[in-house]
Amino acid sequence: MNRYTIVNDKFIPAAEASVLITDLALQRGYGIFDFFKTLDGQFKFLEDHLDRFYHSAAAMHLPVAQTREALKALLCALQEKNNIPNSGIRITLTGGYSPDGYTLASPNMIITQNPLVNPEFNVKGIKLMTYPHQRQLAQVKTLDYLMAIYLQPLIKQHGADDVLYHHNGFVKECPRSNFFIVTAHNEVVTSGKDVLRGVVRKQLLKMHNSELSITEREISLEDLKTCEEAFIASSTKNVLPVTTIDGHQIGNGNAGEITTLLAEKFKALVFNVDSLTL
Amino acid sequence: MNRYTIVNDKFIPAAEASVLITDLALQRGYGIFDFFKTLDGQFKFLEDHLDRFYHSAAAMHLPVAQTREALKALLCALQEKNNIPNSGIRITLTGGYSPDGYTLASPNMIITQNPLVNPEFNVKGIKLMTYPHQRQLAQVKTLDYLMAIYLQPLIKQHGADDVLYHHNGFVKECPRSNFFIVTAHNEVVTSGKDVLRGVVRKQLLKMHNSELSITEREISLEDLKTCEEAFIASSTKNVLPVTTIDGHQIGNGNAGEITTLLAEKFKALVFNVDSLTL
Numbered sequence: 001m002n003r004y005t006i007v008n009d010k011f012i013p014a015a016e017a018s019v020l021i022t023d024l025a026l027q028r029g030y031g032i033f034d035f036f037k038t039l040d041g042q043f044k045f046l047e048d049h050l051d052r053f054y055h056s057a058a059a060m061h062l063p064v065a066q067t068r069e070a071l072k073a074l075l076c077a078l079q080e081k082n083n084i085p086n087s088g089i090r091i092t093l094t095g096g097y098s099p100d101g102y103t104l105a106s107p108n109m110i111i112t113q114n115p116l117v118n119p120e121f122n123v124k125g126i127k128l129m130t131y132p133h134q135r136q137l138a139q140v141k142t143l144d145y146l147m148a149i150y151l152q153p154l155i156k157q158h159g160a161d162d163v164l165y166h167h168n169g170f171v172k173e174c175p176r177s178n179f180f181i182v183t184a185h186n187e188v189v190t191s192g193k194d195v196l197r198g199v200v201r202k203q204l205l206k207m208h209n210s211e212l213s214i215t216e217r218e219i220s221l222e223d224l225k226t227c228e229e230a231f232i233a234s235s236t237k238n239v240l241p242v243t244t245i246d247g248h249q250i251g252n253g254n255a256g257e258i259t260t261l262l263a264e265k266f267k268a269l270v271f272n273v274d275s276l277t278l
Numbered sequence: 279m280n281r282y283t284i285v286n287d288k289f290i291p292a293a294e295a296s297v298l299i300t301d302l303a304l305q306r307g308y309g310i311f312d313f314f315k316t317l318d319g320q321f322k323f324l325e326d327h328l329d330r331f332y333h334s335a336a337a338m339h340l341p342v343a344q345t346r347e348a349l350k351a352l353l354c355a356l357q358e359k360n361n362i363p364n365s366g367i368r369i370t371l372t373g374g375y376s377p378d379g380y381t382l383a384s385p386n387m388i389i390t391q392n393p394l395v396n397p398e399f400n401v402k403g404i405k406l407m408t409y410p411h412q413r414q415l416a417q418v419k420t421l422d423y424l425m426a427i428y429l430q431p432l433i434k435q436h437g438a439d440d441v442l443y444h445h446n447g448f449v450k451e452c453p454r455s456n457f458f459i460v461t462a463h464n465e466v467v468t469s470g471k472d473v474l475r476g477v478v479r480k481q482l483l484k485m486h487n488s489e490l491s492i493t494e495r496e497i498s499l500e501d502l503k504t505c506e507e508a509f510i511a512s513s514t515k516n517v518l519p520v521t522t523i524d525g526h527q528i529g530n531g532n533a534g535e536i537t538t539l540l541a542e543k544f545k546a547l548v549f550n551v552d553s554l555t556l
Contacts, residue, residue: 005299018296019304021283021388026297026372028423029307060428090379094304095427100395101368102454104427110299117378136414136425145306146422147414149373149382150338176380 004081006074006111008065011081019108024095028102031094031143032056036199036235037116041085043075044235044270048199053091056140062093062107078113086116088236092143125243125255126232128174129160130221134167138194148175162232164245167194171219177234179242180204181219181227182258189223190233192216200233200266207265212258224248229256231263238270239263282359284352284389286343289359297386302373306380309372309421310334314477314513315394319363321353322513322548326477331369334418340371340385356391364394366514370421403521403533404510406452407438408499412445416472426453440510442523445472449497455512457520458482459497459505460536467501468511470494478511478544485543490536502526507534509541516548517541 005017024030034053037044050068057064066074075089090112096105131154133147151163164179165172172191173179178201180190190201208214224230230242230250239262241255250256255263283295302308312331315322328346335342344352353367368390374383409432411425429441442457443450450469451457456479458468468479486492502508508520508528517540519533528534533541 007299015298017299019299020293021285021295021297021370021390023304024427025304025307026301026309026370026388027421028427029303029309029421030424030427031304031307061431092299092304102423102427104430110304112299133414136411137428142424143305143307144422144424145380146308146420149302149306149308149380150415152382153339 002082003084003113004078005113006078006109008109009074011078014112017110017112019094019110020097022097022099022101023108024098024101024104025092025108025143027098028095029143029146030060030104031092031107032060032062032141033090033092033143034141035088035090038079038085038087038089039270041079043079043089045199045203046072046075048202049235052141052197052199053093056142057093057107059137059140060142061104062095064093064107065109074111078111082113084113084115087113088116089113094143125241125253126161127159127244128162128164128242128246129155129158130166130171130224130246131163132167133165134172134194135165135196138172139197141196145175166221169221171221171224174232177232177237177240179219180231180233181223182229182256183223184226184228186213186228186258188212188214188258188262189219190214190216191219193218198234200235200238203266203269204233204239204262207262212261229259231256231259233266239266280360281362281391282356283391284356284387286387287352289356292390295388295390297372297388298375300375300377300379301386302376302379302382303370303386303421305376306373307421307424308338308382309370309385310338310340310419311368311370311421312419313366313368316357316363316365316367316391317548319357321357321367323477323481324350324353326480327513330419330475330477331371334420335371335385337415337418338420339382340373342371342385343387352389356389360391362391362393365391366394367391372421403519403531404439405437405522406440406442406520406524407433407436408442408444408449408502408524410445411443412450412472413443413474416450417475419474423453444499447499449499449502452510455510455515455518457497458509458511459501460507460534461501462504462506464491464506464536466490466492466536466540467497468492468494469497471496476512478513478516481544481547482511482517482540485540490539507537509534509537511544517544
């Protein structure tokens with residue numbers, strides 16, 4: 001396996017890629033990242049992901065050494081070198097090698113590419129459990145998954161697949177995906193406040209039309225009991241049905257009609273979207 | 279400079295100590311640490327710090343490979359090898375090299391020792407600004423300083439030295455220190471809920487007696503306007519007076535009488551405390 005990782009413009013064999021322990025990601029959990037897929041060698045929704053990457057970096061006071069064009073060139077070079085047609089690419093930007101373990105330094109950029117574990121679209125539903133938590137700086141894609149990983153044993157203990165955060169009575173998101181419901185009036189709704197601006201979420205919101213209402217607004221915990229369908233959306237999971245929440249069955253316990261429609265529409269979009277190719 | 283860092287039982291030249299980028303600290307900000315001082319070659323409040331280190335590790339599902347005695351032996355070996363009489367020692371335990379970048383793996387332990395920048399006790403007061411934030415899993419000493427570092431430019435912009443978090447109307451703590459006030463009735467009070475269990479805080483609470491009341495309970499934002507004195511406490515800063523909060527002067531703007539008394543009492547304690555020596 002001759003896979004490479006980029007660390008600050010240098011190509012390093014993936015298994016050897018490292019950072020010094022003075023990096024603020026290791027010292028203080030400080031950094032941002034973005035993650036996207038290649039399918040058949042094509043970068044998917046790259047512009048959206050780069051928009052978010054540069055936005056996250058700026059929000060967290062982390063200058064990006066590369067211009068957008070230079071970063072795209074690096075991504076193409078990595079793709080060419082690794083030659084993994086179906087992959088997940090992660091660009092991480094850390095707080096850098098801080099002399100005092102606290103003050104921001106020159107960021108380190110790390111780009112990894114790994115084969116997609118399951119490039120197929122999954123239609124099997126998942127079970128969620130709810131948990132009270134509001135992600136800090138939620139609109140920025142930071143490295144902070146402290147609560148998510150801390151909760152893994154509890155999630156397993158509850159027989160759930162993932163956790164759905166809520167705060168002050170309102171449902172927010174899962175740690176790595178946005179959350180949607182379909183109401184009794186066939187409206188698709190996703191949480192609008194203090195959640196990550198997901199790229200799949202953005203694409204789904206653009207599908208709003210006169211026949212299918214897809215909007216963002218607050219979702220209450222009560223709404224979970226009356227909704228007809230529920231699903232999560234992310235670059236890894238695409239559109240994935242939620243069949244139970246805290247043991248309460250959603251709809252008939254299978255993928256709902258509108259969820260299935262959106263999953264199909266998104267799948268078609270992913271394979272037809274204009275993409276940066278080599 | 280022949281300083282060494284311990285990475286999983288191995289002594290590595292400090293400037294070369296690194297971890298692979300698959301570590302969950304770098305991928306997801308997941309890990310815990312503790313920090314304590316040596317003065318004149320003596321570990322200060324080592325048992326308290328080890329208590330907290332093992333507690334943090336257990337709380338975050340991170341097994342510690344070393345028994346407490348083995349860890350102490352490592353610390354003594356590091357102290358002997360580095361020979362820095364006045365130092366700060368940090369023990370970090372990360373989520374380890376995760377195969378999928380999310381699931382907990384075997385933790386990596388990193389022990390660094392650095393000369394104390396300022397081993398003297400500082401009596402010059404500091405200026406705080408308040409900011410609404412509740413640290414997640416606040417009683418555990420995790421790597422999460424995302425908000426603290428994110429706020430650095432704002433703190434500078436406000437001409438403050440540090441930030442004081444508050445949540446739902448109650449004052450909590452600073453990112454790296456506990457916060458105390460002295461009320462108009464000469465009671466010393468520190469926030470009791472959802473704050474880090476600081477080792478200096480613990481020692482100060484033990485000074486409570488019939489002549490000097492030192493207790494933990496909630497401190498409201500209103501209390502900041504009526505308090506006579508304020509100070510912060512940490513292993514790095516010891517007992518350090520706070521002279522203004524959000525531009526509002528505390529007391530006469532100098533170190534208060536009780537703050538000075540506690541600073542002196544703590545200084546005496548630090549130099550007389552039973553310590554593990556080589």
